[in-house]
Amino acid sequence: MNSWANLGFDLHVELPHGIGVRAALLQTLRDAIDSGLLKPGTRLPPSRTLALDLGVARNTVADCYAELAAAGWLVTRQGSGTVVASLADAHIRGTDPSPTRPRFTYSLLPGSPDASAFPRAAWISSARRALTAAPNDAFAATDPRGRVELRNALTTYLSRARGVRVDPSRIVISASSGHGISLLARALGGAIAVDSFCLHLHRQLLVDEGLRTVPISVDESGTCTEELGSTSTRSALLTPTHQFPLGGPLTPARRATAVEWASSTGSVIIEDDYDGEFRYDRKPVGALQGIAPQQVAYLGTVSKTLSPAIRIGWMVLPDRLIEPVLATKGPYERWVSSTDQLTLADFIESGRFDSHIRKMRATYRRRRDQLVATIAQKVPHVRIEGISAGLHAVIRLPSGSEQAVLTAAQTCDLSLEGLSTFRHPDVSPVGGDGIVVGYSTPTQSQYPRTLDVLCEVLQTALR
Structure with missing residues (x-):
């Protein structure tokens, strides 16, 4: 021994x-x-x-x-x-004694699932099964499209669950939706239409790749797609299922308008389906790509359903974009671990992915209901929007009060994001005050206290 x-x-x-x-x-x-x-x-x-x-x-x-x-x-x-x-x-001199200590005790930042809910045992089981069955070429340089096992699994899942029209040859695996946006931006170039309120990180990725972003209006019915025809752009980045951050789904009429614009002008719509699996008070809304697969580049990721730590996303591309994107990506898959791809493929095919989504859908719906009830009881004079789906809600604030709320939140050790963070720089800052509350972010044990702190912040700042 x-x-x-x-x-x-x-x-x-x-x-x-x-x-x-x-x-x-x-x-x-x-x-x-x-x-x-x-x-x-x-x-x-x-x-x-x-x-x-x-x-x-x-x-x-x-x-x-x-x-x-x-x-x-x-x-x-x-x-x-x-x-x-x-x-x-x-x-030891000059080192941070606790470099991983979070800045805030409480967080309602949008964009993250409950990290404590990651299905560790099920993921380990899928990893064991996938690696046991993996062919030798899984441990060598592989296809820039990504592992065929994952592309096959995604083909079945996306067509069944999201109404995507797809086959494995049109799927390209990426490290995240942001990675996919960067690759598409390099392939498309020029100017691109974006929502006047959208994820600022994705907008910055487009700018970093040399694209000019043109803002178009959004309201409770999603993107005002009738404005697309008045722009000189030949591409648009949209979140049709659940507009980020305001929360409205794109209405059927506006979907039709977007598709007609893309078809008549030869333009491309980038569809970021970032949290399409989570809906509560409405019928499922399928992907826009299912209506026009040759005009829409569909993006998905596991960052909301599983964890942002698993760096896997996917693109379902129109035929004309496959080769340009692959040429930009490079001849080998250097971005996403092959073993993680194999694990996710097994996780999907075994039914564990669907089981996890159903469980978390129920969990996040309860959290959404708890947020709405708590705000209605303790801060009834504010309005909550965008709550029928997703992992976040928007709390509308009186004009000019957003910064006061953010300052009070910092004092109470609560991390919050203001609605102004997501406003396009070319859009007037007048009105539109609010905060974007990510109710999926805290652990289950932290959530009640985090809501109490949020209400204390709102009561203090809005009195």
């Missing part, structure tokens, strides 16, 4: 010249701990392993470990090896 002492691992050590070996090793280890290169809790190699690597006597290394342990730099325990002591924190 192997003991820990028989296991070896690397430690990069360069001993200074001009002093003895023992003094050089002591100095090198102290400097590494002092500078933070060796962090508290880091396990050091066994003395025998490090001695062999350095070409010095084992006793020299053992003596250095013992001296550093006596001085409080290291901790040596029988059977556990030698680790950098936690007390060495006092020696």
Whole structure:
């Protein structure tokens, strides 16, 4: 039976010249701990392993470990090896003692699912099954379209659940919807129509790729697509199922107008179906792509349904865009892990994806209802919009009060995003005050207290 002492691992050590070996090793280890290169809790190699690597006597290394342990730099325990002591924190200069500490205690930022609800056991099960069955080429450079197993699984799922007209050859896997937008922007170029209120991060991606963004109006019925014909653009970025951030679905008449514009002008609509699986008080709204597959480039992702930590998105492209996008992406799939793609394929085909979505749909509906009820009870003079679907709601505020609410939120350690964050820079800032509340973001245990803090903020700022 192997003991820990028989296991070896690397430690990069360069001993200074001009002093003895023992003094050089002591100095090198102290400097590494002092500078933070060796962090508290880091396990050091066994003395025998490090001695062999350095070409010095084992006793020299053992003596250095013992001296550093006596001085409080290291901790040596029988059977556990030698680790950098936690007390060495006092020696580390210029490092953040808690770099991962969140800035705010409470968060209602939109755009994230409840991270604690990630289906870990089911995902691990799918990973095990997928990797066991994976062909050898899954561990080599692969098709820039993405793994065929995932494209096949998405073909079945998207046509069944979202009404997308698709076959595997028209799917290109991306690292996220943002990655897909960047690739499409490079392929399209020119000017692009965007909603006057939209996800600012995606709008910035378009600008970064050299596109000029032209704002068009939005209201409770979604994008005012009748304005598309008066622009000089030949592409548009829309969220037809659930307009972000205002929340309205694109009406059938406006869908028809958008498709007619694209068909008559040869334009392309980029459809960001970012949270189409989550609807509560209305019938399912299918993808716009299902009406006009050769005019619409459809984007989807698991960032809302599963986790933004799983960097997988997809594009369903019109035939004319497949080769330009692939040429922009490159000859190999360098963006998305093949093993994650295989895992997601199994997760979908096994039915685990649908089960998780149904569970989270019920969870988020309860949270939506709790938000509405709490606001109605404690802050009845504000209005909530965009609540029939998705993972966020908009709380409308009196004109000129948005910044006061955000300032009060910061004081109460609550992270919020104002509606003005999503306003196009060419649109007048007059009116339209509000906050965008991501009710899916907190954990279940944090949610009630987070709502209480939100109400305290609104009561304080709007009194």
